[in-house]
Amino acid sequence: MLAFEALRAVDERDAYANLVLPPLLKKAREKGDFDGRDAALATELVYGTLRRQGTYDAIISACIDRPLREVDPPVLDVLALGAHQLLGTRIPTHAAVSASVELARVVLGDGRAKFVNAVLRKISQQDLDAWVAQVAPPYDKDAEDHLAVVHSHPRWVVSALWDALGGGRAGIEDLLEADNERPEVTLVARPGRSTTEELAAVTETLPGRWSPYALRMAEGGEPGAIEAVKDGRAGVQDEGSQLVALALANATLEGSDARWLDGCAGPGGKAALLAALASERGAALLASEKQPHRARLVERALAGNPGPYQVIAADGTRPPWRPGSFDRVLMDVPCSGLGALRRRPEARWRRRPEDLDGFAPLQRALLTEALSAVRVGGIVGYATCSPHLAETRVVVDDVLKKVGGADLIDARPFMPGVPALGDGPDVQLWPHLHGTDAMYLALLRRTA
Numbered sequence: 001m002l003a004f005e006a007l008r009a010v011d012e013r014d015a016y017a018n019l020v021l022p023p024l025l026k027k028a029r030e031k032g033d034f035d036g037r038d039a040a041l042a043t044e045l046v047y048g049t050l051r052r053q054g055t056y057d058a059i060i061s062a063c064i065d066r067p068l069r070e071v072d073p074p075v076l077d078v079l080a081l082g083a084h085q086l087l088g089t090r091i092p093t094h095a096a097v098s099a100s101v102e103l104a105r106v107v108l109g110d111g112r113a114k115f116v117n118a119v120l121r122k123i124s125q126q127d128l129d130a131w132v133a134q135v136a137p138p139y140d141k142d143a144e145d146h147l148a149v150v151h152s153h154p155r156w157v158v159s160a161l162w163d164a165l166g167g168g169r170a171g172i173e174d175l176l177e178a179d180n181e182r183p184e185v186t187l188v189a190r191p192g193r194s195t196t197e198e199l200a201a202v203t204e205t206l207p208g209r210w211s212p213y214a215l216r217m218a219e220g221g222e223p224g225a226i227e228a229v230k231d232g233r234a235g236v237q238d239e240g241s242q243l244v245a246l247a248l249a250n251a252t253l254e255g256s257d258a259r260w261l262d263g264c265a266g267p268g269g270k271a272a273l274l275a276a277l278a279s280e281r282g283a284a285l286l287a288s289e290k291q292p293h294r295a296r297l298v299e300r301a302l303a304g305n306p307g308p309y310q311v312i313a314a315d316g317t318r319p320p321w322r323p324g325s326f327d328r329v330l331m332d333v334p335c336s337g338l339g340a341l342r343r344r345p346e347a348r349w350r351r352r353p354e355d356l357d358g359f360a361p362l363q364r365a366l367l368t369e370a371l372s373a374v375r376v377g378g379i380v381g382y383a384t385c386s387p388h389l390a391e392t393r394v395v396v397d398d399v400l401k402k403v404g405g406a407d408l409i410d411a412r413p414f415m416p417g418v419p420a421l422g423d424g425p426d427v428q429l430w431p432h433l434h435g436t437d438a439m440y441l442a443l444l445r446r447t448a
C-alpha cells in the first residue's frame with residue numbers, strides 16, 4: 001500500500017520518490033507494525049518499479065489487448081508494482097499476485113482487481129529474461145529500441161547517452177545497467193575541517209576511488225548520524241562532484257590566486273569543498289546562487305568554514321560583480337541531469353528532449369558571464385551533471401566561437417589517477433567506468 005501511495009504521488013504530483021518516501025515510511029513506523037525490513041522492502045519496490053518501468057510497460061502491454069495509454073494510471077501502477085515483485089524480486093509468485101490483487105481490491109475495486117489478477121497471472125508465466133526476449137525488438141533491427149526496452153530508458157535518452165559515450169554495444173549496455181543500480185553513498189571530508197580517518201573511525205566505510213577526501217559508506221550506513229556531517233565539517237557528495245571541484249582548484253594558475261567564484265552554487269556541495277580548499281590557500285570564495293531558498297542551503301553548507309567566504313543570491317547572467325574580478329570560477333550550470341539517473345529513478349521518464357532547448361540559452365549565458373568574471377590568465381570550470389553533448393561540448397564550442405578570448409586547457413592532469421578520461425581536453429566521467437555520476441568538466445583559461 002505504501003509503495004503504491006508513493007508511486008501515485010510521483011505520477012500525479014510530479015513528486016520525487018526520494019522526497020515522497022521518507023515521510024510515508026515515518027508515518028508507517030509511527031503507526032507501528034512496520035520495521036526496518038518493511039521499510040527496505042517498500043523502498044526497493046518503489047525505486048525498482050520506477051527504474052524498470054520501461055521494461056515492465058512493454059511486458060504489461062504484451063499481456064493486455066488495448067494500448068497502455070488507455071489503462072488508468074492507478075491500475076498501471078498496481079500492475080507495474082506486481083510485475084516488479086514477480087520479475088525483479090525473490091517474492092514468491094503466489095505472494096506477489098495475491099498481495100497485488102488485494103491492493104487492487106482495496107484501492108481500485110473488485111472489477112479492476114480481476115483484471116489485475118488476469119494480467120499478473122500471464123506475467124508470472126515466464127521470467128524476466130524470457131519476457132525481455134519476447135517483447136524487445138531485435139538488436140540488429142533497431143539497436144536503440146532494443147536497449148531502451150531491455151535497460152528501461154526512454155529511447156531518446158539511450159540515443160543521447162550513446163552519442164556522448166561513443167563506442168560499441170558493450171559500453172552503452174554497461175552504462176545503462178549502471179543507471180539502474182543504486183549508487184553508493186559517498187562522503188567528503190572537507191579539507192582542514194575533518195579527515196577521512198576521522199570519518200572512518202565512526203562509521204563503516206571503504207576508501208574513495210579517486211578523491212583523496214572521499215569515503216564510500218557501507219550499505220545501510222546513516223550519514224545524517226555522523227557528527228562531522230551534522231556540523232558541516234564533512235558532507236555527502238558524489239565523487240564526481242568532488243573531482244570537478246578539485247580539478248578547478250588544482251588547475252595551474254600563474255599570478256594571483258586569491259578570489260574564487262562559484263556562480264551556480266546551490267545547494268552548495270561543490271561550494272563547500274571549494275571554500276575549504278580556498279581557506280587552506282588563503283583564498284576567499286564568493287558563492288552565488290539565483291534562487292534565494294537555494295542560496296540559504298549554500299549558507300548552511302558553508303557555515304563554519306574557517307576561511308573567508310560570502311554567499312549571495314544573484315542571477316549569474318546579470319551578475320553584480322565587476323568583470324575580471326576572480327582568479328578561478330566554477331559554473332556548474334542547470335542541466336537535464338541525465339548524468340544522475342541512478343539517484344532519481346523517475347527522472348528519465350519525466351525529462352523530454354525539448355527540455356534541452358530550455359537550458360541551452362541559459363547554459364551559454366552563464367558560461368559567457370563566467371569568462372567575463374575571470375581575470376586574464378584565470379581559470380573557468382564549466383560543469384554539468386549531464387553527458388548530453390548539447391549541454392557539454394556543443395555549449396563550450398559555441399561560446400568559445402562566439403566570444404573568444406579563452407582557450408580550452410587539458411583537464412585530465414587535474415584528475416590524477418582517474419582512468420578512461422577520453423582524448424581531452426575536457427573530461428566526461430561515467431557511472432559504469434568511474435562509479436560516479438556522469439559529470440562533465442571543461443577547463444578554460446582566459447587569454448584576452
Ligand SMILES: C[S@@+](CC[C@H](N)C(=O)[O-])C[C@H]1O[C@@H](n2cnc3c(N)ncnc32)[C@H](O)[C@@H]1O
Nearest residue numbers: 264265266267268269270290315316332333334
Ligand atoms: C547544477 S546546480 C548546481 C549544483 C552545485 N554546484 C552543487 O554542487 O551543489 C545549478 C544551480 O544553478 C542555479 N541557477 C539557475 N539559474 C541560475 C542563474 N541564472 N544564475 C545563478 N544560478 C542559477 C539553480 O538554482 C541551481 O541551484
